[in-house]
Amino acid sequence: MTSPLQQKLKVTGPVVVTANRLGDGAVVYRTADGHWTNDLAAAAVVTTAPAATEILTAAVADRLKAVDAYVAPVRLTPEHGVLPGNLREQIRFNGPTVALPGASPA
Amino acid sequence: MYVYDDFDRTLVDERVREFRNQVGRRLSGELTEEEFKPLRLMNGVYLQLHAYMLRIAIPYGTLSAEQMRTLARVARRYDRNYGHFTTRQNIQFNWIKLEELPDALAELARSGLHAMQTSGNCVRNITTDQWAGVAPDEIEDPRLWAELLRQHLTLHPEFTFLPRKFKIALSAAAHDRAAVKVHDIGLRMHKNGAGETGFEVIVGGGLGRTPFIGKTIKPFLPKRDLLSYVEAILRTYNQWGRRDNIYKARIKILVHELGAEKFAREVEEEWQAIKDGALALDAAAVDDIASRFRHPDYEVLADNPPELAKIRNGAREEDKRFRRWLDNSVTNHKVAGYSIVTLSLKPVGEPPGDATAPQMDAIADLADRYSFGEIRVGHEQNLVLPHVAQRDLPVVWRALDAIGVATPNVSLISDIIACPGLDYCSLANARSIPVAEEITRRFKDLDLAHNLGRLHINISGCINACGHHHIGHIGILGVEKNGEEYYQVTIGGRADEAAELGTILGPAVPYGEIADVVEDIAAAYLELRERPDEIFLHTVQRVGVEPFKERVYAAR
Amino acid sequence: MQLVKAGRIVEDRFVRVLDDAPLPEGVPVLLPAARLLADARDLVLRQAPIGVIWPNDRKIAELAPYLDWLALVALVFPTFKDGRAYSQARLLRERHQFRGELRATGQVLRDQLLFLQRAGFDSFEVKKDNDAAAFAEAVHRYSVFYQPTGDGRLSARNARASRLVPTAAFQDRPEVVR
Numbered sequence: 001m002t003s004p005l006q007q008k009l010k011v012t013g014p015v016v017v018t019a020n021r022l023g024d025g026a027v028v029y030r031t032a033d034g035h036w037t038n039d040l041a042a043a044a045v046v047t048t049a050p051a052a053t054e055i056l057t058a059a060v061a062d063r064l065k066a067v068d069a070y071v072a073p074v075r076l077t078p079e080h081g082v083l084p085g086n087l088r089e090q091i092r093f094n095g096p097t098v099a100l101p102g103a104s105p106a
Numbered sequence: 107m108y109v110y111d112d113f114d115r116t117l118v119d120e121r122v123r124e125f126r127n128q129v130g131r132r133l134s135g136e137l138t139e140e141e142f143k144p145l146r147l148m149n150g151v152y153l154q155l156h157a158y159m160l161r162i163a164i165p166y167g168t169l170s171a172e173q174m175r176t177l178a179r180v181a182r183r184y185d186r187n188y189g190h191f192t193t194r195q196n197i198q199f200n201w202i203k204l205e206e207l208p209d210a211l212a213e214l215a216r217s218g219l220h221a222m223q224t225s226g227n228c229v230r231n232i233t234t235d236q237w238a239g240v241a242p243d244e245i246e247d248p249r250l251w252a253e254l255l256r257q258h259l260t261l262h263p264e265f266t267f268l269p270r271k272f273k274i275a276l277s278a279a280a281h282d283r284a285a286v287k288v289h290d291i292g293l294r295m296h297k298n299g300a301g302e303t304g305f306e307v308i309v310g311g312g313l314g315r316t317p318f319i320g321k322t323i324k325p326f327l328p329k330r331d332l333l334s335y336v337e338a339i340l341r342t343y344n345q346w347g348r349r350d351n352i353y354k355a356r357i358k359i360l361v362h363e364l365g366a367e368k369f370a371r372e373v374e375e376e377w378q379a380i381k382d383g384a385l386a387l388d389a390a391a392v393d394d395i396a397s398r399f400r401h402p403d404y405e406v407l408a409d410n411p412p413e414l415a416k417i418r419n420g421a422r423e424e425d426k427r428f429r430r431w432l433d434n435s436v437t438n439h440k441v442a443g444y445s446i447v448t449l450s451l452k453p454v455g456e457p458p459g460d461a462t463a464p465q466m467d468a469i470a471d472l473a474d475r476y477s478f479g480e481i482r483v484g485h486e487q488n489l490v491l492p493h494v495a496q497r498d499l500p501v502v503w504r505a506l507d508a509i510g511v512a513t514p515n516v517s518l519i520s521d522i523i524a525c526p527g528l529d530y531c532s533l534a535n536a537r538s539i540p541v542a543e544e545i546t547r548r549f550k551d552l553d554l555a556h557n558l559g560r561l562h563i564n565i566s567g568c569i570n571a572c573g574h575h576h577i578g579h580i581g582i583l584g585v586e587k588n589g590e591e592y593y594q595v596t597i598g599g600r601a602d603e604a605a606e607l608g609t610i611l612g613p614a615v616p617y618g619e620i621a622d623v624v625e626d627i628a629a630a631y632l633e634l635r636e637r638p639d640e641i642f643l644h645t646v647q648r649v650g651v652e653p654f655k656e657r658v659y660a661a662r
Numbered sequence: 663m664q665l666v667k668a669g670r671i672v673e674d675r676f677v678r679v680l681d682d683a684p685l686p687e688g689v690p691v692l693l694p695a696a697r698l699l700a701d702a703r704d705l706v707l708r709q710a711p712i713g714v715i716w717p718n719d720r721k722i723a724e725l726a727p728y729l730d731w732l733a734l735v736a737l738v739f740p741t742f743k744d745g746r747a748y749s750q751a752r753l754l755r756e757r758h759q760f761r762g763e764l765r766a767t768g769q770v771l772r773d774q775l776l777f778l779q780r781a782g783f784d785s786f787e788v789k790k791d792n793d794a795a796a797f798a799e800a801v802h803r804y805s806v807f808y809q810p811t812g813d814g815r816l817s818a819r820n821a822r823a824s825r826l827v828p829t830a831a832f833q834d835r836p837e838v839v840r
Contacts, residue, residue: 023133024203025157064135068153086589088528092155096529098539101188101460113818117806124803128773136792144743145773227743257808257818263780264752264811267745344749379757384810384817394822 009049009056013085014074016043017055018092019066027092028066030059036066040082040093045074107168107480108253109398110218117260118215121222125149126208133205148228148266150196150221151207155532160202161224162214166234166252166276167195167483171470174481176217178466184210187463191451193523193574194273195233195483196224200530222260227268229259229340234276235283236484239401240492242440246303248278248295250396251332254387257395258333265340269347270355272340273312280603285485287311287320287605288577290357291339293332294603304328309339309369310361313571317607318358323370329392331377334385338377342369402478402493407443411497428503430552434514436499445496447477449489449511450521454550457539458524459487461511468509476502485574486523486562488516518555519563519628520546523574527567527584528591534567536584536591536617541565544621549628558628561642564599577601579643580627581608582620591617597627597654598646609651612659623658630657664794667763667785669801671794676713676734692736695720698728706731715767718746722753729760737783739768748781755782756812775800780813 017030021038028036029043037043046052052071059069073085084090091097110118125145132142150161162177169177177197181189184206185199192198202210214220224231232252239247255274259265265272277284278295286292292308305327311320327335343357346364361369410418417425418432437446449469452458461469473481473491476498482490489511494502506512515521522545525531527538542565549555564578568585575581581596593615596608615623634653635645646654665674676692685691690711698705698714705712706728713734716725725735735754737747747766754760765785766778772793778786779801788794810817816824 020153020157023205025153027156063139067139087591088155091529095156096539097537098457098529098543100186101457101462111822113806113821117804117808117818120804120806124773141742141771141773227745260808261777261804262809263777264748265745266777267743267748267774341749341752345746349744349746390823391819394819 009053009071011047011049011052011071014045014047014076014082015052015071015085016040016045016074016082017052017059017069018043018072018089019059019069021066022064030055030069034058034062036062040074040084043074043082045076045082107170107400108165108249108395109400111398114257115215115218118218118220118222121149121220121261122208122211122215125211129204129208144226144267146204147226148223149211150224151202151204152225153532154200154530155528156530157201158204158207159530160199160207160210160221161192162197162199162219162221163224163231164195164197164219164483165256166232166238166249167236167485168238168249169481169483170217171473171479171481173217173219174466174470174473176214176219178463178470180210180213181463181466183213188460189466190457190526191459191461191483191487191489193485193487193525193572194231195236195485196231197483198526200526225271227270227272228266229262229268229272229274232256232259232274232276233284233289233485235279236482236486236488236490237283237437237446237492238278238482240439240441240444240446241279241283242438243281244279244440245295245297246278248276248293250392250399251293251295251305251329252276253399254333254392254395255336258336258385259340265344268340268344269349270352270357272343272357274336282601282603282605285574285577285601285605287603288313288317288574288601289320291336292320296326298326302328305332307335307339310358310366311605312356312358313574313576314356315353315569316359317571317576318362319605319607320358321361321366323366323373330387331381333387334381334383335373335377337380337385338373341376342372346372402480404441404444404493405495407495407497409442409496411443413497413500417500427507428500430556431503431507431512431514432499434518434556435512435516436494439493443496445494445499447491447494447499447502447506448484448516449491449506450513450516451488451511452515452521452546453510453513454520454546455543456546458522458542458546461489465509465511468505469511472502472505486517486521488521514552515546515555517560517562518549519558519561519624520549520555522546522563522565523578524565525567525572527565527573531567531572533570534584535569535586536567536593538565538567538573538582538584541582541584541593541617541620545624548621548625557638558631559639559641561628561631563624574601575599576607577605578608579646580624582624585614587614593617593620593623595620595623595627595658597651598643600643611651612655615662619662626658627654630654633657664788664791665765665785666788666794666797669798676711690733692734695725699724702728713763713765716750718744718750722750722758725754726758729754729758729762732760732762734763734765735760736765736767736787739766739770739774742769742771742774748777751778751781751783752811772796772800776803780807780811780815782812 032044075083131137152159190198274291275284275289276293288311294306307324308320477491522542524538524542528534562579564575565582566573566575577599583594595611599608676690692713711733715736766783767787
C-alpha cells in the first residue's frame with residue numbers, strides 16, 4: 001500500500017495502468033486502444049515490464065485527461081474476470097470499505 | 107468571533123477568481139500537472155484515491171451558524187452529503203470535482219469561507235483551543251492574536267514557497283488544549299512577573315516520521331512583537347530549511363541540526379533588524395481587528411437554574427441519560443449561568459469526525475437559538491456549542507440526541523481521533539476508519555467506557571501522523587507488512603503542557619487483532635490502576651510500559 | 663523566455679558572461695557571483711553597468727559591499743517551488759536599500775509574478791511567452807494585501823487606518839445586490 005508512484009517498475013503478474021481523471025478525479029484504467037475507462041474489465045492487461053512501460057509512457061503523455069498514472073496489479077479469475085490485485089486497488093475500484101455517512105439524504 | 111470587513115471579503119473573492127483562472131488553464135492544458143499541483147495545493151485541493159478532496163479552513167476552529175449552513179449546502183450540491191472535521195480544525199470534502207471547484211469556492215466565499223493555504227508548503231490553518239474565549243482557565247482569548255497572524259500570513263509573498271508545510275498553534279490557558287508543543291511554532295500566552303501578558307515562543311515541534319517536542323526559543327515575547335518575531339522565524343526557515351529531502355525539510359529538522367540556541371540566535375539577529383518597523387503592533391492595529399470580533403451579549407444568569415436542578419434529581423430513564431451526558435459533555439463556562447457543550451461526532455460504529463448535511467443544518471439552527479450563532483471545531487474532531495445557557499441544556503440535549511451527536515463519550519475510549527486512512531488517502535498504508543469503528547463497538551457499553559475514564563486513542567494510517575498517534579494515550583499507526591495491514595501500538599503519549607511521545611508497546615499486529623489488543627490494554631489498565639480515578643495515562647506513567655506489554659503479547 | 667520590465671516585454675541589454683572570458687567593452691554585463699567577488703576591485707572601476715547572478719543559498723550580507731555600484735542583481739528560482747529568493751529580494755530592497763534592477767530568473771511562471779513583484783523584483787525572465795504577455799493580468803489579480811512589503815502597495819492595515827470611519831463588519835452593511 002506504499003504509493004506505487006514511488007516504486008520501481010517490477011511486473012510479477014498481470015497489471016494494468018491506472019490513473020485519476022483530471023476533471024473529476026475518478027479512477028480510470030488505460031485501454032488497449034489508448035483511451036481511459038472506469039470499467040476495469042475493459043482495461044488493457046499485460047504481464048511484462050516492457051509492455052507495461054509502453055502503456056504507461058503513452059498514459060503519462062496523455063496528461064490532459066488523466067493524472068498520476070502508474071502500474072497496478074490485477075487478479076484474473078475465471079468467474080469474475082479482472083479484479084483489483086491488492087487492497088489499495090480494491091478500495092480505488094470499489095470505494096471506501098466503510099459506509100459513507102449520510103449516504104441516503106435524510 | 108471575527109466578522110469580515112470588505113477588505114477580507116475582497117481578498118477571498120479575488121482568490122476565487124484567481125483559482126478559477128488557474129483551473130481553467132489546467133483543464134485546457136496550458137498548465138501542466140507539475141505546474142498546477144502546488145497551485146491547487148495552496149487552495150486546499152488534494153487528489154486522493156477516488157476523487158479530489160477539498161480542505162476548507164475554519165480559522166482557529168470558529169464557525170458561524172450561517173457558515174455551517176453553507177458547508178451543508180456545499181456537501182449536498184458538490185459532494186456526498188457529509189463532511190469530515192480534521193485534527194487541525196478544518197473540514198474536508200472527499201468527492202469534489204475539479205471542474206466544479208471554482209463554483210463551490212465561490213459559494214463558500216459568500217459566507218467568508220475559503221480554502222486558502224490549507225495545503226502546500228505555506229503557513230496552514232492557525233489553530234487554537236476549541237474553548238477559546240469561554241474557558242474559565244484562560245487568561246485571555248487567543249483568537250484575536252490568531253486572527254492577526256492569520257491575516258499577516260495569508261498570501262504572504264515571501265512565505266508562499268517554504269521548504270515544507272508550516273503549522274502554528276496558540277493557547278492561552280493553564281491547560282494546553284491546542285497541543286502547542288508539537289507544532290512548528292507554538293505560542294503559549296502567559297503572564298510575566300510584571301503581570302504583563304505575552305507569548306512563550308516554542309519552535310520545532312512536530313509529529314510524522316521524526317517527531318519532536320518543540321523548544322522554547324523565547325520565554326516571553328511582548329504582544330507588540332508577535333508579527334515581527336514570527337516573520338523573523340519564517341525568514342530564517344525559508345532561507346535555511348533543507349530543500350534537498352522532503353523528509354528533512356520541516357523546521358523541526360533545522361532546529362535540531364543547528365541546535366535550539368543557535369537557531370534562536372539566528373532568529374534574534376534577524377528580528378533585531380525588523381522589530382521596530384512596520385510589523386510592530388500598536389494599539390490602533392490591534393483595536394482595529396478586535397473591533398470586528400463579535401462577543402455574545404450574555405444575560406445575567408445564575409448557575410444551576412431550576413430547569414437543570416429538576417432533571418439532576420429526576421428518576422426517569424430519560425433523566426439518567428441526560429445526567430450522563432451532562433457529566434460527560436458539558437463543561438464550565440467562564441460566565442455564570444452558561445456552559446460549554448461538546449457535540450460528540452464519534453457515534454458507535456461510525457466514521458469518527460464526520461457530520462452529515464442534515465446534521466450540519468440542525469446544529470446551525472441550534473447554534474442560532476442557543477449559542478449566539480457560534481460553533482467551534484475541536485482538533486479531537488468533535489464540535490462545540492460554546493455559549494449555551496444552563497437553563498437551555500435539557501432542550502439542547504434532546505435536540506442533539508435526536509440528531510445523533512450526543513453520545514456521552516467525549517474524552518473516553520470511544521472518542522477516537524483518526525485520520526481518513528487507506529479508505530480515502532493515497533498516502534496511507536492501512537485503513538484507520540474501520541479500526542476506529544470496531545474499537546467503538548467493543549466499548550459501546552457506556553458504563554465500561556465511563557469506568558475506563560479519560561483515554562485518548564489516536565489512529566494514523568501512515569507515518570505522516572495526521573491522526574497524531576504519537577501523542578495518543580494509546581497511539582495506533584498503520585503500517586504495511588507483505589501487502590497486509592498491520593498496526594503498531596504506542597502508549598503513554600500526551601499533547602498538553604507536559605507533552606510527550608508515546609512508547610512502542612511491541613511488534614505490530616495484524617488488522618484482525620488490533621481491536622483485541624486495545625481490549626487487552628484496557629483490561630490491563632483496570633487491573634493495574636491504583637484507584638478508579640487514576641486515569642490510564644497516569645497508570646502508564648506510574649508502572650511503565652512493561653506490564654502492559656506482558657499482557658498484550660503473552661498470548662501472541 | 664522573455665524579459666519583462668515595467669510591464670512590457672523588452673530586450674535584455676545585459677550580456678551574460680558566464681566564464682572567464684574578457685568582458686565586452688562598453689556593454690552591460692551579467693556575471694556569476696564568483697567572478698564578481700574575485701574581480702571586484704577591477705569591476706568597480708568599470709564604466710558600463712555590471713550585474714551579478716546571486717545563488718539562492720548564499721547570504722545577501724555577502725553581496726552588500728557591492729550593492730552601491732551594481733546595476734542589476736539577478737536572483738534564482740531553480741524551480742518555482744524553491745522560494746529562497748523571495749527572502750533574498752526583500753532583504754536587498756528593504757534591508758540594504760538596493761535601488762538597481764532586481765531580476766527574477768529560473769523557473770519564473772505567471773502565477774508567481776505578483777508575489778515576485780511584491781517581494782521587490784522589477785524585472786522577470788519569464789519562462790513561457792504566454793505568461794510574459796499576461797504580466798499585466800497577473801500582477802493585477804489582487805487589490806487587497808494584508809502584509810506590508812517594500813513594494814509601496816497599501817496594506818490592509820494602513821488602508822483601514824486611513825479611513826475616517828472604522829471599517830464596519832460586512833454584515834452591518836445594507837445588502838449589496840450582486
